[in-house]
Amino acid sequence: MRRFPVCLLLLLGLLAGCAGPADRDGAAGAGAGAGAGAGDAVRRAVADWAAGAAGRPGGVPLQSWSYEVTSVRVADGGTRATAGAELRYRLAGHDAAPAGGARELSLAASDGRWRVTADRPAPGALPELWDQGPVQVVQGRHALVLGAGPRERLTGIAAEADRAVPAVTAAGSPGAGRTWAGRVVVLVPDSVDRMAALLGSAPEAYRGMAAVTTGRVGAAPAPADRVVVNPQAYQELSGEGRRIVLTHEVTHVATRPVTSASTPLWLSEGFADWVAYRDSGRAPRDVAPAAARAVRAGRLPAALPGNAAFTFGGDQEALSRAYEESWLACRLIAARWGEPALLRLYEAAAREPLSRALATTLGTDLPALTAAWRAALTTELGGP
Structure with missing residues (x-):
């Protein structure tokens, strides 16, 4: 990551869709009941719900999307349940390995069927961007931008990322053209507070920082890296400052597979x-x-x-x-x-x-x- 002081850089001269709120309603599943039978029914309900539109963020281009239920707790006489699950997904055309994390789902039984009523990050797990509200999608030539806020801002970030990717490839960055496909995903939350929530840190750690990169160092195949933009700091940069920031972060994405501890x-x-x-x-x-x-x-x-x-x-x-x-x-x-x-x-x-x-x-x-x-x-x- 790179902190670019705003005072210095000021001197340097598709398809759209929305995701619903984090709590989504969707009927799914098979017969409700108690004990082991209820656990199996809850698992089937989650699988059916995840396969439908109600269980996915609207507008986000997905290659795959699934939940693996890891625990089931049934309560209230077999009418309510909480399921722990691992979400695994890939963004179409971008992710060489799955992204995701631990989730907690609430279900209710009605008319002999389980219905998923809420999907949220498990305690201690990081949220996804769509957990924070509606997501707009801007698809560039080399970049996929998912974000909140004015669409004009997201389009500008996509255009800058589209310029950064070929610049990184032209520099012959380690990994570029071999372990990196020349594509990048950029997340743009609507505030530094929400940026910090996505990264699991305090907002103070990112104030004045225009962007950071996520990902696992030394992973193979290439992990599902993301560039996360701080919208306030990014907007204060000059055009050249924005180019430098995104090129720096895209370089990290390109070199991640050939970087180790x-x-x-x-x-x-x-x-x-x-x-x-x-x-x-x-x-x-x-x-x-x-x-x-x-x-x-x-x-x-x-x-x-x-x-x-x-x-x-x-x-x-x-x-x-x-x-x-x-x-x-x-x-x-x-x-x-x-x-x-x-x-x-x-x-x-x-x-x-x-x-x-x-x-x-x-x-x-x-x-x-x-x-x-x-x-x-x-x-x-x-x-x-």
């Missing part, structure tokens, strides 16, 4: 920024103002940013420096060893220790890379 954050975040700024033509001092201020003040970093430097909620200036210094490291590698070498390093760093990856792809070691990077910081950012 051993990939240093300076490499993954720096690479995403390198792709985003690759064709911008902007000077390093413009792209890295926080790092430039530190260098001019005589605070040249001794080492590449550690993973802890990317923690949100702390010193914003230090966080900006971590991203900018990482971008400059990837820029240096691409300039000195070549863009293909940078791509090879990214892939190798996910499979083996960084020291070995540097030796096999660049023919250097971490002290030598660090020295070259510190010299580049001085050359690119120093001076009055």
